[in-house]
Amino acid sequence: MLLAAVGLNHYLLVGAALFCAGLVAVMSRRNAVAILIGIELMLNAANINLVAFDHFRAQIDGQPVIDGQLFVLFVLVIAAAEAAVALALILNVFDTRDRIDVDELDTLKG
Amino acid sequence: MSDATLQTLCFVVLAAPLLGFALQYTLGRRLAKGGDLLTIGAIGASLVCSLLIAYEALQGGAEFTKTFGPWTWLQVSETSTWTIGITLDGLTAVMLVVVTLVSFLVHVFSTAYMKGDPKYGLFFAWLQLFSFSMLVLVLANNLLHLFMGWELVGLCSYKLIGFWSEKPAPCNAARKAFITTRIGDLGMMLAICILGGAVGSFEFEAIFAAAARGDIAEPWLLLAGLGLFMAAAGKSAQLPLHVWLPDAMEGPTPVSALIHAATMVAAGVYLIGRMAPMLTPDVMVVIATVGAMTALVAGLIAMAQNDIKRVLAYSTVSQLGYMFLGLGVGAWHAGLFHLTTHAFFKALMFLGSGSVIHGCHHEQDMRKMGGLRKKMPITAWTFLIGVLAIAGVPWITSGFYSKDGILSGAYGVNPLLFWIGLGGAVLTAFYMMRLYVMTFEGEPRDAQVHDHAHESPKAMTVPLIVLAALTLIIGPLAWHTLMLAPPTGVEPAALWATLQSLEAEHHHAGTVMWMAIAAGIGGLLLGWLVFHTRREKLAALKAPLAPLENAFANKFWFDELYDAVLIRPAYALGRAFKVLDERVVDGLVNLVGRGGVTTGDVSGAHDRGVVDGLVRAIGHACQRLGGVFSALQSGRVRLYLSISVGALALALLLEHLL
Amino acid sequence: MDWTPIIPAAELTIGILAVIVVDLVGRGRHPWLTTGVALLALAGAAASAVLQPTLEVTDGAQTVLGVLQLDQFSVVFTVFCCVTGFVTILATVRGEAFKTPGGEFLVLILSAVLGMNLLAMSVDLVALYLAFELVSIPGYVLVAMRRADARSNEAGVKYVLFGAVSSAILLYGLSLLVGFAGGTSLAALGEAVAGGAVTTQPLWIVACVMVFAGFAFKVSAVPFHFWAPDVYAGAPASVAGFLAVASKAAGFIALIRVVGAVVGPAVPVAPDALTAFLPEGGALITIIGIAAILTMTVGNLAALRQTEIKRLLAWSSIAHAGYLLLLLTVWSEQAVAALLFYLIAYLFMNLAAFLLAGIVIRERGSGELSALRGFGRRNVGLSLAFAIVLFSLTGLPPFFGFAAKLQLFYVVFERGYVWLGVIGLVNGVISLYYYARVLSSLYFQDGESDAPVMRLSTFDAVFCTLLVVPILGLGLFWSGAWHWAQAVAEDLPLVMGVR
Amino acid sequence: MLTLTTLVFLPLVGMLLCAVLPSKHARVINIATSALVLVVAVLLWIRMDPDAAGYQFQEFAAWLPGVVSETGIQYYVGIDGIGMSLVLLTAFVSLTAAIASWNIEKQPKGYHMMFLLLLTGMLGVFVALDLFLFYVFWEVMLLPMYFLIGIWGGPRRQYASIKFFLYTLFGSVLLLAGVILVVLKTQSWSIPEVTEMARNAVAFGNTGGVLGDSALCLAAFIGMFIGFAVKVPMFPFHTWLPDAHVEAPTPVSMILAGVLLKMGGYGLIRIAYPFFPQAAVACGLVISILSVIAIVYGAFVAMAQTDFKRLIAYSSVSHMGFVTLGLAAMTAQGINGAMYMMLAHGTISAMLFMIVGVIYDRAHHREIAKFGGLAWVMPKYFILASLAFFFSLGLPGGSGFIAEIVTFVGAFAGPYRTLAIIALLGIVITAAYYLRTLQRVFLLDTPEVYKDKAKFPDVTGRELAVLVPLLVVTVYMGIVPSTAMDLYHGFIHETLVPLLEQASELGAK
């Protein structure tokens, strides 16, 4: 049964697993870059969902369903932009402190 | 006299002392001789008018009743209009004369007695206001109006008792007097509330009519009556509210004569006399019983007092008790007549004691006196007349007539009350003789006091003589001529009617009269024997009687009792409430505030630090936990992320489980 | 093809390019020129948004350009964001951050405003997400704009990490919504919901929670608010104001659009009973309701102990987000009108507050409350403006904040949620405490007795006045603004497209 | 020109004048404006038709059209006897307080501006007939008060001012919640209109009241009641008062006690009771109990105070308890008494606070225990003080007496007789603490410190100018109570009492 038909849910489960893995990274990592890695995993989780939904939809007039794929392409762009800015910020902090341990970003408090 | 004239006279009676007060209070210091002539003139005018009114009342006889007004004062609801107005009847007329006459004499007496006092002028001003207030009280045709006079009287009493307010004792006495009478006033307020609500008006006529019609529900009528008596008991120093009067002797002696002997304390009696038609039989019983008990207890206490004024004070309390006894047993005439006669002879004795005190340079302790008769003959002789009167020496003194009337009344209603009254009469005669003997007879016990003693000036002796004369003549004269009219306009309550008939039956009935005479004379003789002739021989009796004497001398520990039961607890309660207010009521508010802030600390934990917030929240009790929580030190990205994501997961989990 | 809807966006884009070109050509030596260009672009965008001919179409027929939709609602928010950007640039020119903003700053502000403009018009999840990121990403950089300042950098990192995580969560939720809708447009989503088989699915709830989590970050709703105090405190005051006002407004626009699709058109006003307990309208509404209460309460309580003005305002803005979420909870046409109305009030109050804070920080070199001491005597005008703003934030008459709150709570009561309204009102009382602490510092605590009288520059004075006068003016005469907000909100059912 | 608008906004003109002219003129402007306000108020009073029912000098102006209802929020002012008597009180007490403000030296300009703004707020509350307008004035009054305590107050002024502000705002939002509910259900902002609706509801036996739901009415009433009770202030919402009073400067204490506390009572009479008569009837017992607690407990707490001003403050708590007691009785006499108590307390408490202020100015402390024998160094002061004390404890001849008696009679005629009897106790305690204070402050020996005539001069002319008019009015009101009572009884007799009676009949069914 396990090896039987691979359906939408299987892909969604993979996505969920990726998402949770990303969350674990986000929650447990002290290194800012490692947190970014977690974020990328979460984005990919969403992307798998989107592409999977496309695949499991009825085609009309023999045209491929690409709504989700288009979304994914934009997400790729956004992820890149986000990663660039985030890294720039992290490096900036690293520049002034020589550390990127997020637990030490604590000058801002009441 | 036409009604208009009478009305004018009433206004003059009222206006003269008020005007006197206003002028004296504002300008007194600048007037010649401190303004005493002005005030004497004012009260004199009042006196003259009062006499005219009294004459008119005499002409009118028992049916004489006049009402002026009522004028609308305030409308408190559409059905209830409160008025002011003046009532004139026999009772009022008598009271007017008593008040103005005694007041006039006291004014005269004070010009000498208060001479040299730095607040000489002020004293007269307050005497004026007092007279005014008392006259308001007496002339009122409604309860509210009466209550206003009543309260003003209280104020003046406060001011006059505490006249020498640099010293603590007069201050405390004044305060005690005011507050004690105010406790009594609660009863009056209660009565006012009940009657105001049920009748919608405070006019006596209306109240009596409503009471007779049964408009006022039975328990409330009873309560109103008791309330009125409570007020009367406060003002007239009846048990258990009598404690203020002896202390009030801290005031200048003329004040004691005017207020605490002749007039203000009589206001309670007047009130009960005035309101008699609405009092239910139950109330009457209470009044009679309290009166009798007071007569006896005060008499006992008076026996062991050594301060001349205090003896007189307790005697006053005791005599007031007689008056209530009289009213309570339905001897309405006798009770009020005793009020009148007592006013004169007690004023006489107070002024006499004032004369003694003046003559002895403000020495009040009888143990330091003795043999003063030779030094101050007029004072002594007039005082003796007073003593005889209060003891009820038959036929020649006024006290005989009034007291006899009361006792006969009591005899007909309740033998027990009669015997108590009779015992009181013996006591009265006895301690009065003790007072007289200790002061005026025998050997001088304190050479210094005796050597410097002197007879008082004319301004003091003349009032004494006048009062002594009145004491002698008023009884025989008035009893037959000045018939006090019973309250008009109402059918007397059933019991009231019975009582009246009883009184008529027993009036001057031989037995009672002779018993009263025997009590009076016996008491006097006993006193003479004990304190004059056989003093040394009786010293042997002193030891076994010591506990009794102790109880008398300590006034049955009423003051101590009140201090322990009422005053201290009240202050303690005040302090407790203060703490309650600051700690609990306000504390709760602050706690809410602080709780908010603390919650804020926790909810914004990363701002102040979870450690700080938590630690503060649990009251620094777990400071050591800081080490554990320091891992969660503030400002950390990951912590925030964990909380946020954790909350997200939790939300999903909850949604899922639900 | 009608290109009208993107005219403001095009103007902003041209503005961005122009700024870059001018900055490059002038080698950054003409800051006033670049600033002027940027301001011009914003003004132009606002003007053309207002003047768009569709506004004359009264039946609300909108021009749809693929993923965008033009309606009164989007126009209002475009203007709103342009004004905020305008004020932010001007405030920064004079603020404590930099004497003259560089070209990058202007580009970033313009990009963020462009993002907001598109966000306001998006009716497609792709465009929505993209615009959302276009608002966020420049924000990350703006916060860290003071490059040498460690606090600023730190704030930037916090912001970007938080933002990225939230955005990822949002995206995951959106991906599920796409799955349910079978397409990326909100109309498809609305149809799917109307189909009825969707809202009962377990994963639907997951999607709603996650989508809300993403937006909650943007509007700084509890428990996704943690970044806000740190970021506001680290950012220049003007940028903090921009984030608090424009960025938050953008979050609400997006929420309105999504809620509109998910929940459906405005639910008719509740019947007589005024004792409704839990909001109706499905999972999303319930979640928003809980978040609303939490947000306003936590925001207000946490603000109580703050000693730094920007942090205090940050918590205050969190609390205000709670009030606004309350309106989404009760979701009706009136509620949207009230939300719009409240946002307008919020715009004036918060921009003014951050502007004033900026002036104080510039003057005293510190944002601590204690730095405010003695200002009451040193500068009457500034203190008065501060007082008005703070009273208005508290919601006291006769200031605009009160009118906004009155309408807000009126709507909440109207829908029957009396208890929600009372919680909100009591929260207002709590907020008084910390606002009053600012006043207390300004007026009640004596500063250095010989401190000289401080003079505001004419620029600052005019600027403050322009922001504060509407607070008073609209506080006294707000019916016009309210009717206008109602008129705008009437377009709302059409926003939902299919229904 | 003789309109309510003139009356209300005159102080604002004065305030602008203060702002424009140099600060040395501020106090003169303040006094002049306050005097002018009093003159206008008196002229309006004279022109008022004593027999006309309803509100007079009404003015309408469109303000916020279309908000909620068609007409929307209006600028709608008008006045009846109740409002007029309180307006007169306000104008009068403010004038005396303005005179008492003469020697304010710290930031006089700001002070007098705030003072005048406060005056506008207070007058506005009493003439506003639109709920929104009422609420705006109600809150506007808070702001200057907050500053007056916070800037010109004593050492703990920050705490006191914020406490005052928070407390009253807490009350205000509950009031606001009630107002919103009312407006939501009636679609009217007009106070007379809603009152009329409430009357109709009761007349037609509609137990739902104006909100159409009796439970909701009860909730709204409780909210509004708490809102007003905070202002009164009623136990247990009174704890802001001692702090605020103690820290406030003397003239502000006078206003606070003399006028501000009256707004609570006014609100109850004008809004809470007429709008929700049935709920008022239902809450009668609780309100009575709280009032009695306030009277007795307030008196006890006052007795234990060591600070002169705190004592007076608690005496206000105790006396204002009569207001709610009278109201809760729901009889004509009771409400009459409550109203009269407000007027009487207005002048008497202002006088008392001035008296404390006089000695505080000289001694710079208020510890009762440290005083003594002041009567011998400051005789005139002693006379005024003892009169104020005695009038406050209900001596005939003063207005307090009438107020107490009428209230008691009214309370006794109402449903809660036993409570009224308990409240009588307060009278004795009141006498006790006043006399004790009188003795400890004024009588007995004078400590050496106070014998310095230069430092402890008798009351000055300015102080007399404050105290004597207050005294005169107190005495006048004590002797001729009908002046005030006839002025305001219309509303009570014709509107409020019938309404409440019908409501309680309805409730009994």
Place this chain on the structure above:
Amino acid sequence: MSLAFLPDLSGLIPELIFYGLAAMTVLAAIGAAVAPKIVHAAFGLMAAFFGVAGLYAMLGADFVAFSQIIVYVGGILVLLVFGVLLTARTEASLGLERPLRRAFALTTGAVLFFVLAIAIDSTTFPAATEASEPLPTTSAIGHAFLDPEKMLIPFEVASVLLLAALIGAAYLARRRRSS
């Protein structure tokens, strides 16, 4: 023939590939999330990216799969590795996670996955049908990007987004260099 008794697994090949890819992706992701060394985490991420690309390919999204490899592996991953290299100079700077924290994170992650898994399992998507035969998508995507009624506007906006990010990142980085 002789092997006829064996089950025919040829029809299962797509499934097998899926499970292989899925396992690789998930394991790599977990590795990326928990690997003690940041470099290992980066490699885990790369593996996950490839796995995801493979899944895209299986879902018939050829263009997206290529884009995934180019952008993620070629762009973002490189960026991250740069970041790792630039910052993680010493082992100490990595900062190992505290066990408590990690346990909390793992628990949360597990719970969340559990919830999601159950939700996914019990959810039916109304819009979903049987998997359709994959068609080439590149042309359709290209048309969509240039159709004003479709994704033209987002496409342009994306470029502005990139520009803004570029300028922002450059601004921050330039400062770093010059200081």
